Amino acid sequence: MRTSVVIIGGxxxxxxxxxxxxxxGIDNVILERRTRDHVLGRIRAGVLEIGTVEQMRSVGLGARMDRKGFVHDGTIISYNNDEIRIDFAVHTDRSVLVYGQTEVTRDLxxxxxxxxxxxxxxVDNAVIEDATTDAPFVTFTRNDQGHRIDCDYIAGCDGFHGVSRPTIPAEVRREYEKVYPFGWLGILSETPPVHDELIYANSDAGxxxxxMRNANLSRYYIQCDASDDPASWSDQAFWDELxxxxxxxxxxxxxxxxxIEKSIAPLRSFVCEPMQWGRLFLCGDAAHIVPPTGAKGLxxxxSDVYYLANALKRHYLDADGAALAGYSERALARVWKAERFSWWMTRLLHHFPDQSAFDHKMQMAEVAFLKSNAEAQSVLAQNYVGLPY
Known part of the structure; x- marks a missing residue:
């Protein structure tokens, strides 16, 4: 089999x-290790930046999203009973859309x-071969039979544990990581959301x-110890703590x-540089992870897809021989800004085990400054709705 682009990860x-x-009109084949039902069964975040929304529309898949998504013009930041509403419309003239990642995947x-x-x-045992040559290919097994796909380029969209990133030799890639000493215990419940906008709450309790997912489906989280077992938390204990x-x-x-679902998500920040090696290009979790604070993962x-898709189109449709060479640099410039914002939000809103009384006062001062300063609110809003591509 032959195609122009092999995409690893569905x-x-x-x-x-x-x-x-x-x-x-560019031929491509997607290889996915799991079943389609498994991919569609994943429970993930659902806050879409304006750039993600515009991409869905641009590929002809915005109709259901626009019909069923919930436009959010702001969000709430609180410390105990002190609230700050960050008004996206005032500070950016833009908004975000709450539309579940499962629904995005279904539309795609x-x-x-x-x-x-x-x-x-x-697809099992996928191996990327000859990525630094003009003739890369991917081998894999499916239904106990071996297969090979020859291609021009390979896009590694297979997540943190996929085969794409480790294909780049260890001496070539540099990895940056911060593991946070806590997790998020999350539940999904068939209940109306407590507010029509998201509430990010810090308090003396954590x-x-x-x-939310829709008008009758809510998603709630509380900070917990990363080693906690979700089964040890009864529903009542969760609601009381929330x-x-x-x-x-x-x-x-x-x-x-x-x-109807309960799980604990660990928090970490991770970036791999570079995001390309020969004719292999990394996208998404294969190259970087952000903590969920601020909804930047999807x-x-x-944004990676935007840069890579446009580079591939310029290469194939405009014969631009240099278009793909700058993918990693362009993608990483925005990735690191998203990492900074997620790290800042995480630091602002969580309790850290080694947090001193001084650190606690700094958090309170940061919240007070945010409440009193329109420019600080504007910076938060610009990052939350999504920096330009």
Missing amino acids: GPAGLLLGQHLNRA YEGRDADGAQTLFE FALCS RRRIPGAYADILQTGPS NTAA
């Missing part, structure tokens, strides 16, 4: 890249189906986030119910 990054290429698969583009599921951490006005009206993957 999550939203790989699918969005494939959709860009399909629209441009349906678009790929409509295009008749090829996606191979349950961090909490009130989020009430302790959010402003009283919201704790009083919080509607609770049985959890959106940063989408």
Whole structure:
């Protein structure tokens, strides 16, 4: 088999890249290790930057998103009962859209189906070969049979544990990592959200986030020890702890119910440089991880896709021989800004085990400055709705 671009990974990054290429008439094949149902069953964040929204529209898949998504013109930052509303419309004239990552993935698969583009599921033992030559290829097994796809380029969209990043020799790549000493215990419940905008809450009891998927489906998180077992948290214990951490006005009206999903997400920051090696290009979690504070994971993957898709289109459609050479530099420039914002939000809103009384006072002063300073609110808003590509 031969194609122009092999995309390893059938999550939203790989699918969005494939959709860009399909629209441009560039052949591609997606290889996915799991089943389609497994990919669609993943519970992930759902805050879309304006750039991600515009990309979905540009590839012809914005209709359901625009119909079912929830436009958010602001967000709440709180410390105990002290609230700050960050007004995106005032500070940026832009907004974000709450639309679940599962729904984004579903739309992308349906678009790929409509295009008749090829996606191979349950692919095992994928190996990237000859990435630094003019004739790269990928070998893999599927249904106990060996296969090979020859191609021009390979896009590694297969996540942190995928095969793409380790293909780049250790002496070539440089990796930067910060592991945070806590996690987020999250539950999904079929209850109305406590507020029509997200609430990022710091308190004397710790961090909490009130989020949503739709008008009757809420997602809530509390900071917990990274070694906690979700099974050790009863629903009642979670709701009681959440009430302790959010402003009283919201704790009083919080509607609770049985959890339909409960898990703990570790928090870490990670970046791999470079994001390209020969004809192999990394996108999304294969190259970088952000803590969920600030909702940058999917959106940063989408920005990678934007840079790579445009470089591939310039290469194939405009015969621009230099277009792909600058992908890593362009992508990383924005990645590091997203990493900074996620790190800053995490530092502002969480309790750290070694936090001193001075550190605590600095957090309080930071919140006070944010509340009193329109320019600081503007900086937060610009980063939250998404920096320009």
